[in-house]
Amino acid sequence: MEDKPQGYAKQVEIENYIIHKIKINEFKEGTKIPSENELSTLFKVNRHTVRKAIERVRQLGWLYAIQGKGCFVRKKPSSISYPIVSKGCFSDNLNGLSKNHASKLINWTKQTAQRDEIKALKLSPEENVYRLDILRYVDEVPIAVYTSVLPEKVFPGLECHLGGFYSLFKIIRQHYGFSPVCKYQTIEATFPSLEDMELLEITNHISILKSKIINIHPDGMPVEYCISRIRGDRYKYTLRFNN
Amino acid sequence: MEDKPQGYAKQVEIENYIIHKIKINEFKEGTKIPSENELSTLFKVNRHTVRKAIERVRQLGWLYAIQGKGCFVRKKPSSISYPIVSKGCFSDNLNGLSKNHASKLINWTKQTAQRDEIKALKLSPEENVYRLDILRYVDEVPIAVYTSVLPEKVFPGLECHLGGFYSLFKIIRQHYGFSPVCKYQTIEATFPSLEDMELLEITNHISILKSKIINIHPDGMPVEYCISRIRGDRYKYTLRFNN
DNA sequence: TAGTGGTCTAGACCACTAC
DNA sequence: TAGTGGTCTAGACCACTAT
Numbered sequence: 335m336e337d338k339p340q341g342y343a344k345q346v347e348i349e350n351y352i353i354h355k356i357k358i359n360e361f362k363e364g365t366k367i368p369s370e371n372e373l374s375t376l377f378k379v380n381r382h383t384v385r386k387a388i389e390r391v392r393q394l395g396w397l398y399a400i401q402g403k404g405c406f407v408r409k410k411p412s413s414i415s416y417p418i419v420s421k422g423c424f425s426d427n428l429n430g431l432s433k434n435h436a437s438k439l440i441n442w443t444k445q446t447a448q449r450d451e452i453k454a455l456k457l458s459p460e461e462n463v464y465r466l467d468i469l470r471y472v473d474e475v476p477i478a479v480y481t482s483v484l485p486e487k488v489f490p491g492l493e494c495h496l497g498g499f500y501s502l503f504k505i506i507r508q509h510y511g512f513s514p515v516c517k518y519q520t521i522e523a524t525f526p527s528l529e530d531m532e533l534l535e536i537t538n539h540i541s542i543l544k545s546k547i548i549n550i551h552p553d554g555m556p557v558e559y560c561i562s563r564i565r566g567d568r569y570k571y572t573l574r575f576n577n
Numbered sequence: 578m579e580d581k582p583q584g585y586a587k588q589v590e591i592e593n594y595i596i597h598k599i600k601i602n603e604f605k606e607g608t609k610i611p612s613e614n615e616l617s618t619l620f621k622v623n624r625h626t627v628r629k630a631i632e633r634v635r636q637l638g639w640l641y642a643i644q645g646k647g648c649f650v651r652k653k654p655s656s657i658s659y660p661i662v663s664k665g666c667f668s669d670n671l672n673g674l675s676k677n678h679a680s681k682l683i684n685w686t687k688q689t690a691q692r693d694e695i696k697a698l699k700l701s702p703e704e705n706v707y708r709l710d711i712l713r714y715v716d717e718v719p720i721a722v723y724t725s726v727l728p729e730k731v732f733p734g735l736e737c738h739l740g741g742f743y744s745l746f747k748i749i750r751q752h753y754g755f756s757p758v759c760k761y762q763t764i765e766a767t768f769p770s771l772e773d774m775e776l777l778e779i780t781n782h783i784s785i786l787k788s789k790i791i792n793i794h795p796d797g798m799p800v801e802y803c804i805s806r807i808r809g810d811r812y813k814y815t816l817r818f819n820n
Numbered sequence: 821t822a823g824t825g826g827t828c829t830a831g832a833c834c835a836c837t838a839c
Numbered sequence: 840t841a842g843t844g845g846t847c848t849a850g851a852c853c854a855c856t857a858t
Contacts (some may be wrong), residue, residue, distance in 0.1 A: 344828075346771070369843060380829045385844085393768050393781055401844045402836030415763065418816065519816040520658065523784040523809030525636050525765035528589065532703075538636055539765040541784045541809075566766030573762040573816075574662065623848045628825085643826045645855035701834060797850075 344379050348387035353378075356396055365420065366404040367397065384412055392539045395567055414472060416574045418519070426437055434474065439499040440467040444486065450485050454559040460485040464493075466502065469533055472496075476534050478564040488557045514549035514558050521545050521571065530563050541566035587622050593631035594620075599639055599650055609647040610640065635782045638810055657715060658815045661762070677717065682742040683710040683776065689730065692727050697791055697802040703754075705729040707736075709745065711774055719777050720811055726802040731794075756790035757801050764788050764814065773806050784809035 342568050355361040368376065375385045388405060391397050399405045447455070455463070463483050470478040482502055485494060488510070507513050526534065526542050534540075534564045542563050549558035580703040613631065617624045630729060631648060634640050642648045690698070690706045698706070701778040706726050707769070725745060727735060738748050750756050767785050785806050792801040 344784075349771075373844080382830090383828060386827090388844095390781060394770070395767065399844060400837085402838080402842080403836095404843060464711070516818055518818070520813050521764055521786070521816070522813040524638065524787040525784060527637070528592070538633060541768060543764070543766040564766075570763050570765040574766070575759055612823080625849085626847060629846090631825095640839080642825060642858085645857080647824060647856095 337437060343391070344377065344383055345387045347376055348373065348379070348384060349390050352387070352391050353394070353396060361407050363407050363409050366406055369404055389539070393513070395540075398539075409564055414477070414568060415570050418571050419516075419572050434472065436471045437499065437501060438469045438471070439496060440469050441480075442466045442493070442496060444493070447483070447485075451559055454546075455483065455485055455556045457485060464489060466496075468499075470500065472568075476565075477568055478562055479530050479533050480562045483559040483561075485557065488551075488555075512551055515552060516547055517550045517556070518548040519545055523566065526563065534563075535567055536565060536567075543571070581778045587620065587626055588633070591616065591620055591622070591627060592633050595630065595634050596637070596639060604650050604709060606650050606652050607784045609649055612647055619629045631639060633780070638696065638746075638783075655704040657720070658813050660815050660817065662759075672809045680742065680744060681712045681714070683712050683722075685736070685739060687736070688724070690728075694802055697789075698726065698728055698799045700728060707732060709739075711742075711745065716755075718811070721805055722776050723803055723805045724774050726804075728800065731798075755794055758795060759790055760792040760793045760799070762788055766809065769806065777808055778807075779808060786812060786814070 352361070352367065355367075361367050369383050370384045370388065373388075374381045377384070388397065389397075390406075392399065396408060397405050397407050418432075443465045444462055445465065447457050447459070448459050451457065452459060452461075452465055457463070460527055461484050466480075466482045466484070468480040468482060470480065489506070492505075495509050499505075502516070524542050524543050524544050525538055526536060526540065530542065531537060543566050545560075545562045546563070547558075547560040547562070548556050549560065551557045595604070595610065598610075605738075611619070613624050613627045615629045616631075620627070622804065631642075632639065635642065635648075639651060640648050641651050650726075686708045687705055688703070688708065690700050690704050694700065694706055695702060700706070706728050709723075709725045709727070709744050711723040711725060712719055713723065729735070732749070735748075738752050742748075746757070765787050767782055767787050769777065769779060769785050773785065777783075786809050788803075788805045788807070790803040791799050792803065793809065794800045
């Protein structure tokens with residue numbers, strides 16, 4: 335009952351037309367499709383109806399728009415496959431894929447832990463945590479936002495090591511003498527928040543792969559709670575099982 | 578440059594207003610928010626501007642709409658966590674979570690394999706495959722669509738066993754004498770196709786967790802290539818590592 | 821019948837791009 | 840300057856819900 339589609343006649347006709355033209359390669363990768371005005375005269379509908387149709391097709395990942403220029407067919411298989419493994423940091427795991435990559439610390443705070451952080455990191459209430467917002471680039475494109483939550487008691491004086499930030503994993507290994515290991519991860523599909531839209535330079539036409547990760551010290555103690563938001567159009571997880 | 582937001586002033590103001598009211602519990606779970614007309618007079622903007630704002634907030638998963646009734650605040654943590662493990666079928670893995678579930682065979686074909694299927698299943702061109710479209714329900718709600726591709730040479734006469742379909746995994750175990758095991762899985766976030774929207778009874782306001790899975794025979798031969806599309810608002814993967 | 825959300829039309833103005 | 844996409848207004852009509 336809730337949210338069911340109904341009577342989309344004209345809009346869907348235009349959506350299918352565009353997708354079909356792309357599939358049969360009449361609208362080719364990287365080239366401009368007809369403008370909103372051209373399509374509205376072609377289909378004898380209002381420009382806004384065309385806009386709604388194009389918006390849907392963009393949302394499906396087929397198109398992107400540049401103001402003043404037009405609407406272009408997106409290269410489809412441009413996504414990066416990222417292997418999920420419990421050990422090693424982002425850089426190490428991407429190095430095997432020969433990609434340029436960089437990390438940028440957007441901002442950090444030291445505050446008392448919130449409810450979900452207390453639960454994930456097994457803290458007592460009122461304990462302090464560092465909260466780091468990190469933006470990750472691959473081939474100069476912002477691809478992911480991470481919020482990393484780290485207990486102060488495990489990482490005392492962390493702020494002293496954040497100058498010239500390049501890799502949290504390496505800071506931990508170098509200054510605290512261990513390598514965190516992934517214990518638990520959840521994966522879901524969602525949409526970008528307004529903040530993440532700005533950081534990732536995307537609109538709501540792109541979906542988000544959201545993960546929550548708990549990393550532990552080799553002795554078993556949870557030491558990092560990480561919430562990542564990754565561009566769904568450029569990124570894909572891969573999992574390999576060794577039975 | 579591409580797809581950057583700009584000058585959303587009014588729309589964003591309304592978006593933030595609605596989300597804020599939900600967060601501070603002034604708009605409560607399951608209750609109606611003010612109608613489009615009420616909001617448009619409140620903010621002194623056109624109804625269509627309100628509609629665009631509400632559409633964004635719906636897309637973020639906060640709201641759902643019922644025609645003729647209004648717009649309601651969605652219960653947020655209604656999602657099912659599904660553990661990723663290499664062994665066992667959907668039913669087995671969900672039974673531990675004490676959920677009702679069912680599978681329905683939507684349709685099936687026997688055709689020559691396509692390029693991606695040939696690659697995934699290591700077939701030679703022109704080999705036949707069964708292609709099964711399966712809809713999965715949890716608690717009576719359609720939650721996922723699976724397309725399962727199975728080589729005819731591995732599953733001869735599969736069509737004879739599809740009457741009274743309830744679980745592909747169990748059909749294979751019963752009639753072909755082995756249990757497939759997951760070897761490789763990719764996970765991405767995307768949007769529903771028009772067909773999947775109908776089957777899952779959703780609109781494009783809900784994101785999709787898409788997985789491609791290669792299952793193998795215990796001897797190592799790939800025997801099933803499965804493309805699943807799962808409702809992003811109700812479903813989440815979990816991964817547990819044993820180091 | 822009145823109120824709600826859903827679709828479509830019509831037109832204005834803006835910001836950006838190309839020439 | 841002309842063309843393009845982005846935002847906003849204004850109003851019509853439809854389908855559905857409640858009374």
